[in-house]
Amino acid sequence: xxxxxxxxxxxxxxxxxxxxxxxxxxxxxxxxxxxxxxxxxxxxxxxxxxxxxxxxxxxxxxxxxxxxxxxxxxxxxxxxxxxxxxxxxxxxxxxxxxxxxxxxxxxxxxxxxxxxxxxxxxxxxxxxxxxxxxxxxxxxxxxxxxxxxxxxxxxxxxxxxxxxxxxxxxxxxxxxxxxxxxxxxxxxxxxxxxxxxxxxxxxxxxxxxxxxxxxxxxxxxxxxxxxxxxxxxxxxxxxxxxxxxxxxxxxxxxxxxxxxxxxxxxxxx
DNA sequence: AATACTATCAACCGCTATTAG
DNA sequence: TCTAATAGCGGTTGATAGTAT
Numbered sequence: 274x275x276x277x278x279x280x281x282x283x284x285x286x287x288x289x290x291x292x293x294x295x296x297x298x299x300x301x302x303x304x305x306x307x308x309x310x311x312x313x314x315x316x317x318x319x320x321x322x323x324x325x326x327x328x329x330x331x332x333x334x335x336x337x338x339x340x341x342x343x344x345x346x347x348x349x350x351x352x353x354x355x356x357x358x359x360x361x362x363x364x365x366x367x368x369x370x371x372x373x374x375x376x377x378x379x380x381x382x383x384x385x386x387x388x389x390x391x392x393x394x395x396x397x398x399x400x401x402x403x404x405x406x407x408x409x410x411x412x413x414x415x416x417x418x419x420x421x422x423x424x425x426x427x428x429x430x431x432x433x434x435x436x437x438x439x440x441x442x443x444x445x446x447x448x449x450x451x452x453x454x455x456x457x458x459x460x461x462x463x464x465x466x467x468x469x470x471x472x473x474x475x476x477x478x479x480x481x482x483x484x485x486x487x488x489x490x491x492x493x494x495x496x497x498x499x500x501x502x503x504x505x506x507x508x509x510x511x512x513x514x515x516x517x518x519x520x521x522x523x524x525x526x527x528x529x530x531x532x533x534x535x536x537x538x539x540x541x542x
Numbered sequence: 543a544a545t546a547c548t549a550t551c552a553a554c555c556g557c558t559a560t561t562a563g
Numbered sequence: 564t565c566t567a568a569t570a571g572c573g574g575t576t577g578a579t580a581g582t583a584t
Contacts (some may be wrong), residue, residue, distance in 0.1 A: 289552070289578085311569065327570075328553070363572060378573075413561055 286320040290329050294319055298326055299334055307335075332375045339371040343380055351377060352385060 290298075303318045307330060310323035319326065332338075343351070347369060354365045362374035362381075369377065 287554075308570095323569075324571090327552080360573065374572080375552075382574095383550060429555075500572090 284320055285322045294321070295334060298329060302330060332373045336375060337371055341378065347372070348385060351381060355381065
């Protein structure tokens with residue numbers, strides 16, 4: 274036989290968490306640490322499924338979570354990482370350690386997807402008295418730029434992976450993801466180097482509700498490191514590099530093809 | 543002021559890989 | 564070794580706040 278069930282499925286409570294439940298959960302995690310979620314409901318008396326407890330902790334109660342508005346840098350960072358990794362929100366979130374995967378996923382679905390669509394549509398103007406040549410020039414400017422970016426990112430990742438597999442170990446094992454994550458962070462570092470200047474004032478988001486949990490619970494709990502910090506992605510220079518690479522909002526089309534930036538900017542070692 | 547519509551986000555659902563018994 | 568539960572992930576939903584009519 275297998276394990277006994279973690280909680281009574283019949284008496285399990287659903288819906289929004291109350292502040293009292295939050296406090297119980299935080300107190301428990303403070304004493305026992307995160308993990309072993311199946312032990313949480315029976316030990317705390319919470320009428321919640323272990324899954325729900327884990328979700329509540331990771332998405333809301335975990336210290337160090339920043340909520341509220343995403344900065345421009347974060348936006349571009351997410352766009353870049355999404356192009357690179359796809360909808361692997363947990364992986365993307367590991368490069369934005371103070372954001373949860375759920376937050377990033379929500380932000381992507383509600384804001385960024387629309388933004389990208391809007392840019393695509395504005396880059397492909399409706400019927401206008403333009404010549405065929407003009408149409409070609411304007412057609413999907415943003416879309417083409419994005420596709421080029423995606424292509425470059427993938428190429429860079431492939432090369433980085435091949436470099437590492439050659440230099441480290443020939444056996445692709447369970448560390449495969451760690452390996453790729455390592456390389457992604459290296460790429461980001463490279464972009465940082467490629468960036469001309471660090472005109473990178475990280476716009477501190479002034480989200481209202483945001484730090485509330487952090488300040489509330491950080492007094493109770495120490496901040497855990499996610500390992501992503503080691504990736505060095507929070508480096509403002511890296512963010513600035515991505516910004517300059519993407520040129521999302523400046524309204525000016527890039528004059529040089531990305532290839533030139535790659536060769537000039539040393540995208541890869 | 544009332545109603546309809548839209549946007550946001552917390553939480554749930556379903557799936558897969560891993561792990562305990 | 565096998566079976567069933569857990570952990571974790573991405574997709575989706577539903578409640579609610581905000582805005583438009």
